[in-house]
Amino acid sequence: MNTAEKKARYRATSGDGAERRGSGERRRQRKSWFDQQRNFFVRQFFADFFTLTYSFHKLYHSYCACRGSAMGSSCYLLHHQGENAHCRIWDRLNWMIGEEADKGSLWTLRELCRRVWPEGEHGENVEGSLVDWLMGSIFHEAIRLREDVHILNNYGSAAFKNRQIKAACENGYPSQNLPVSRLAQAMDRKNLIKRVAVDVMQQMEQLAFLFGQTHNMLRTMLSGLADNFLLVRFLVEQEDIVEDLWGEPLDDVFADMFSGTPAQGFCAAGESYMSGQWYTRALIMYKRALEFDEGCGEAGKKVQELHLLIQKNSAFLGAA
Numbered sequence: 001m002n003t004a005e006k007k008a009r010y011r012a013t014s015g016d017g018a019e020r021r022g023s024g025e026r027r028r029q030r031k032s033w034f035d036q037q038r039n040f041f042v043r044q045f046f047a048d049f050f051t052l053t054y055s056f057h058k059l060y061h062s063y064c065a066c067r068g069s070a071m072g073s074s075c076y077l078l079h080h081q082g083e084n085a086h087c088r089i090w091d092r093l094n095w096m097i098g099e100e101a102d103k104g105s106l107w108t109l110r111e112l113c114r115r116v117w118p119e120g121e122h123g124e125n126v127e128g129s130l131v132d133w134l135m136g137s138i139f140h141e142a143i144r145l146r147e148d149v150h151i152l153n154n155y156g157s158a159a160f161k162n163r164q165i166k167a168a169c170e171n172g173y174p175s176q177n178l179p180v181s182r183l184a185q186a187m188d189r190k191n192l193i194k195r196v197a198v199d200v201m202q203q204m205e206q207l208a209f210l211f212g213q214t215h216n217m218l219r220t221m222l223s224g225l226a227d228n229f230l231l232v233r234f235l236v237e238q239e240d241i242v243e244d245l246w247g248e249p250l251d252d253v254f255a256d257m258f259s260g261t262p263a264q265g266f267c268a269a270g271e272s273y274m275s276g277q278w279y280t281r282a283l284i285m286y287k288r289a290l291e292f293d294e295g296c297g298e299a300g301k302k303v304q305e306l307h308l309l310i311q312k313n314s315a316f317l318g319a320a
Contacts, residue, residue: 013016030160034115041116043230046218048109050241052096055105056211063204090153093146097139101305127221134214138207145203151196155189219246219253226257226265236269236285251292263293270302279309 006102034041079252092155103111112136117128173286225231232254235242239250246253270285281307 032261038116039228039230041112042225042228043234045109045112045116046231047234047238048105048112049214049218050238052105052109052246053211053215053245055092055096056207059089059096060204060208062088062092063200067201087153090146093142093149097142098147106139106142110135127217127224129215131217131221134210134217138210141203141207141210145200145207148196148200148203152193152200155193156302209320215245221251226268229268232257232265232268233272236266261293262291263296263299266292267296267298267302274302276305279306279313282306283310310319 087259094104096106098107117125117132120130122129122132151251158238190225222231235250235253242250242253251265254262258264258268266285266289270282270289273279273282273285283303286299286302286306289296290303293299
């Protein structure tokens with residue numbers, strides 16, 4: 001290799017190295033930006049999971065509406081009159097999951113979970129790794145359930161009979177005298193459908209169990225997220241939902257998060273509102289803190305300060 005070729009090769013390889021270094025730097029910058037916004041994305045995960053939970057509640061209600069009540073082995077089958085309910089279940093599942101090109105709420109939440117609690121950090125954050133595991137389980141169970149409900153919709157009794165009638169009419173047979181094909185004779189369709197219906201019931205109950213476990217895990221994690229004031233604010237703003245889903249009042253949640261002192265939770269929410277210049281909302285939070293701890297120095301000081309700020313702002317806006 002002559003000198004010119006060596007120089008050309010050096011320029012090419014050094015260029016590749018610079019490109020790799022540039023790519024690595026861009027990844028570090030993206031990671032750094034995400035880390036800086038981590039509190040926001042953790043808060044967003046809680047918010048989206050709460051919304052997803054209520055979507056699942058609607059799905060489970062549709063499922064209960066078409067559960068069979070027959071005796072014996074048929075009790076595992078869904079009502080033959082429940083075809084519309086099957087469709088509602090599939091529609092809700094399809095909306096929750098979506099597709100690669102049009103991802104639903106469950107799919108996007110699964111991806112957000114992987115960003116917030118990445119696999120590489122599982123050793124440092126056991127609770128986060130468990131949430132990631134649970135969200136993955138929910139996602140894959142929902143995919144399986146959607147496929148089985150699709151089978152029930154397309155090959156269940158009513159759907160299959162309609163296909164037979166259509167095929168018979170096209171071939172000149174009267175609808176009351178349907179021919180049985182050799183393939184139909186060789187395949188125990190009813191028993192297969194029954195097995196799919198059993199799977200649907202098991203998968204639905206498994207999803208309910210996994211949602212419950214995820215709620216418990218998120219509730220357990222709160223004690224380690226007390227410094228996330230955006231999350232604290234979210235809990236305040238969704239107080240009714242918090243009580244509905246976790247079955248305990250917000251002050252009990254704050255007592256657990258802030259070492260038995262719920263007043264600190266309301267002060268944290270007040271500080272977050274104050275930093276965003278939501279003075280009236282901040283005042284409400286600090287007053288709630290005083291309800292739990294009349295001697296809270298921070299809350300007492302901030303209440304006086306906020307009264308003055310609100311007065312000044314009101315005078316300024318009035319003059320304008």
